[in-house]
Amino acid sequence: EVQLLESGGGLVQPGGSLRLSCAASGFTFSSYAMTWVRQAPGKGLEWVSAIRINGGGTYYAGSVKGRFTISRDNSKNTVYLEMNSLRDDDTAVYYCARVTGDYRGINWFDPWGQGTLVTVSS
């Protein structure tokens, strides 16, 4: 069974840092791009970041560019999201998801983990 398990969320003060992890199992992790998506309280889904299969390409939403860093360790089947200079509006549930695509380059996210809550507050 394909599974994704996020961890590392918690309460952090504004300006602080946090590292999220997403452990994958049930599939060949090194063959898939991975992504992070978040949902702030009462808000919709927001794409955050994505990383290619070998980590050679990383992509970020404008709202987190320069503050967040995505990485992966294919030997540990894990993708990470290093979050620095956290702000109140980074408060959200953070989900990781596997990226699947077709020959046209259309990409979709499936499956998703259950998420980890990040609260930025003083």
Added chain:
Amino acid sequence: DIQMTQSPSSLSASVGDRVTITCRASQSISTYLNWYQKKPGNAPKLLIYAASNLQSGVPSRFSGSGSGTDFTLTISSLRPEDFATYYCQQSYISLTFGGGTKVDIK
């Protein structure tokens, strides 16, 4: 950036109703459009990929159509477990979600 606009933002419907949700892109995205279902406390679930392809395991009452800038998600006969929020997402340029459509009980 490509903006994705969903309408309506919410709707009330009854079990058995046919429900249609619309997603409009700010520029043409061919069929680079996916649909997800989100319930409170649960992970998002992929329903439709590449505009019209039903994800494995998703009931056939869900269908998607469209290309270019206009897309629809249709639930042919609403079931109690379908009350949720639905999101479209484009992957043509970068990745963007629509604002969501909440489907609740009339």
